[in-house]
Amino acid sequence: MKLLSLLLSQFTGMWLVLTHTFSKADTVQYPEQKPALFPRYRGRIVLTRDPDGQERCVACNLCAVACPVDCIALKKTEDDDGRWYPEFFRINFSRCIMCGFCEEACPTYSIQLTPDFEMCEYNRQSMVYEKEDLLIDGTGKYHDYNFYRVAGKSIGGKDKGEAENEAAPIDVKSLMP
């Protein structure tokens, strides 16, 4: 009896496979048909700007630390206003695995992954993107966020206590509350 049911299961398996003759193929024939990519698809990495058009990246190095394949290299520098920004920012896309850890680590929403994966190159060196290749003009996924407008750090034109929702700094030398 057990043997018969085993034999029967072989035939039901074959029948199930045979019914798939009439089901539609899931294949996306790529170069002609483009796959549907969602807004949060993890593809090519960009550096975004804040709504004022300034670079969001403050060169904190958290993305480089989070990167499991160490494909991000950058160096911090500072402008005359006291804003931090990367002197150079380099991503080696031949190593990048599009894991998105850098985006999660970024405190200023600067580094973001985009729904674009078509970055093949004939020359290996062309896979290394410099800052001018990475920097885009827009704000990416977060349109209103401006790090220096909400952060307590003083820069030229915005002193301590002048940021959004920030109380004036406490005078620690005074006894008044």
Add this chain to the structure above:
Amino acid sequence: MNGVGSIINIFAILLVAVGIAAYLTWLERRLIGIWQDRLGPNRVGPLGLGQVVADMVKIFFKEDWIPPFADKPVFILAPAIIMTTAMLSFAFIPYAPDIGVIDLNIGLLFVLGCTSLSVYAAVLGGYASQNKYALMGSLRAAAQTVSYEVFMGLALMGVVMLSGSFNLREIVEAQQDGWFCVSQFFAFLVFMVAAVAETHRTPFDLPEAEHEIVAGFHTEYSGMKFGMFFVGEYLSVLFSSVLVVVLFFGGWLGPDFLPPLAWMALKTFGFVCVFILLRAALPRPRYDQMMSFGWKVMLPVSLINLLVTGGVALWLGT
């Protein structure tokens, strides 16, 4: 010049058999693709038919490497054996009333002999490779062939009893009143299972089970020698389908609106598709399961079938 055994027949059968065997690779990939909700190779040429040519060009230009530790003459001989036996067996098949190479009185025995000889390719190839995986594969091939050959032959004895002949052409002509797949249904099932095992295809591809023993007996083969093993396997798939049609499905017999050869080709195509469906649908059994299935299920079934067939044939006095 036309007729059984003419030069035209010989060369046409040889070329068509090898050509179809090459195109079976394409058919198998497309069909398995369809059954797995994919498309399969569809880029090269119309419907992807040029894929076969592209693969052939590639395999001809690949390095044909013989390992320094291999037994060189035997290593070269093995792929030749599988091609020779596979192509030789096509000579004894009657394809249509006047198409065939030779009609032997003992055609069926000769065909069984040829399929048994093809195991030497696996055994010698595995032995000559001096590789433990290859040796495992050829041991499995030998044991599998020995055990499945037994009831493959026994299953066919029922057909021989009913038709009263070992001549394949007479076996086909004996099916005028009814195909043997009805009266010899269990023999047909047993023969199908044995044919899958003989051709070393999934679900009985244990000699080359790639998840267990790399690629089995052809682990060390590359280039055109591997290609010959590959084409040899597809030749034997084609041959098994042809043999099933001849023995159980009335060969070229069929209604008159199609020529006999077309009936033969249609039925054979159907069975090739069944072979591919088996590969697409069934998982590979464990080695001991396969052996015990052979000896404990298939052998008794074929023996009982033989006994009943003999008894009924005697009782009816045919």
